[in-house]
Amino acid sequence: MDLDRAARQWRQDGFVILPGYLSEETLRPAVAELDLLFPSAQGFHDGTDPRRDRFLGDEFAGIDSFPFAATQISLLAVHDDLLRLATTLLGGDDLRLYSAEAWAKYTGAADYDQDLHRDYLNHTVLVPSTAAEFRQLEMFIFLVDVPEDLGPPHLVPKTHTANLDAKPNWLTRRALADLDETGFVASSHSHLYEREVSAAGPAGTVVAFELGTFHRGTGLTRPGGARYSMHVNYRRAAAEWGNRQAWADRSHEPAWYRFVAHAGPRQLELFGFPPPGHPYWTDDTLAGVALRYPGLDLTPWREGQSATRRAATDSDSR
Numbered sequence: 001m002d003l004d005r006a007a008r009q010w011r012q013d014g015f016v017i018l019p020g021y022l023s024e025e026t027l028r029p030a031v032a033e034l035d036l037l038f039p040s041a042q043g044f045h046d047g048t049d050p051r052r053d054r055f056l057g058d059e060f061a062g063i064d065s066f067p068f069a070a071t072q073i074s075l076l077a078v079h080d081d082l083l084r085l086a087t088t089l090l091g092g093d094d095l096r097l098y099s100a101e102a103w104a105k106y107t108g109a110a111d112y113d114q115d116l117h118r119d120y121l122n123h124t125v126l127v128p129s130t131a132a133e134f135r136q137l138e139m140f141i142f143l144v145d146v147p148e149d150l151g152p153p154h155l156v157p158k159t160h161t162a163n164l165d166a167k168p169n170w171l172t173r174r175a176l177a178d179l180d181e182t183g184f185v186a187s188s189h190s191h192l193y194e195r196e197v198s199a200a201g202p203a204g205t206v207v208a209f210e211l212g213t214f215h216r217g218t219g220l221t222r223p224g225g226a227r228y229s230m231h232v233n234y235r236r237a238a239a240e241w242g243n244r245q246a247w248a249d250r251s252h253e254p255a256w257y258r259f260v261a262h263a264g265p266r267q268l269e270l271f272g273f274p275p276p277g278h279p280y281w282t283d284d285t286l287a288g289v290a291l292r293y294p295g296l297d298l299t300p301w302r303e304g305q306s307a308t309r310r311a312a313t314d315s316d317s318r
Contacts, residue, residue, distance in 0.1 A: 003088040006208070010089050014158035015209035017197070022081055022141065022204035031143055031203075033070035034228055038062070038104035041226035045106070059110040059217070063231075065245065066100035067255035073102055074259040077232050078267040082139065082206070086234040089208060091132045097270040098136075099123070099233040099244035105151060106226050112151050113219035116171040116192055120211045121184075123233065124242045127166045128212035134235075136242045140199065140207040141230040147200050149222040153207060154196040155215040161192065164214075171214065211242075234270075247271045261295030276304025 001021060010016040034040075043049030055062050068074045076082075077100040087093045105112055120128050123136060146152045168186035175187045192214065199207040209215060220227060235242045250256055260268065265276055274280040281301050290298055 014213035029072040036070040062104040107220040114216040152200040
């Protein structure tokens with residue numbers, strides 16, 4: 001897949017749809033653990049799964065946040081193929097993962113049909129930037145096939161929205177019963193619904209979009225249907241104002257320790273771990289981290305510390 005071409009389209013339209021970007025082999029371990037998080041379609045619709053009621057009445061009730069009870073789903077959020085895509089789209093490898101969610105939707109459980117909106121109000125304390133180093137990247141990842149009757153997201157190319165200000169943020173299709181005094185909701189621009197592009201696609205499809213891209217979820221209409229996806233968000237390290245989750249707040253959960261035990265330096269850097277060779281790593285911090293994370297192989301960080309020491313010794317001897 002030509003990622004440079006994908007990056008050009010992402011910059012031009014505000015999004016790019018990559019059908020089947022993640023292979024079946026890549027998805028398989030995560031899909032095998034879906035039942036640790038969510039009911040199957042059958043278990044939900046025939047009422048045999050006791051977790052069913054959780055998903056009723058609220059379109060967001062089907063969201064689980066990182067770190068997941070399913071370790072393979074946590075690892076998928078930081079898979080090398082996603083990092084390669086994020087590095088290309090964001091123009092640098094100094095990446096941070098600032099949010100990751102797994103999401104189950106079931107036909108009839110809730111109204112998933114949304115109005116067009118942008119996500120920036122809960123992804124940054126500021127507004128979206130078009131500067132390369134400050135862009136934020138959202139990705140929808142389909143864990144199963146998502147045809148039109150299983151509610152794929154719809155997106156509007158930014159060629160149709162480039163003139164819109166930061167407010168309003170929600171563009172409703174119907175006239176508002178009451179005036180929204182905040183200015184964030186408006187019934188104007190209903191013509192943009194005619195410009196939508198459906199992201200329907202097979203399992204492994206990645207829908208990558210900018211923080212300022214208007215999009216919406218659509219309803220599930222297939223009888224007995226279920227849709228499983230992930231929502232993964234990246235930024236460059238310098239864009240510190242772009243955050244949804246403080247990882248330290250989740251870092252004493254069993255799921256976090258299981259994830260760390262399976263992760264490597266590149267993946268852990270996404271959460272703020274200093275890379276091997278960073279001055280943070282000393283005999284004391286290495287010993288402490290070894291105690292905190294007994295399942296983590298610290299060899300890369302120890303080797304990095306040794307390399308730093310050798311370089312310092314060589315420099316002093318010149």
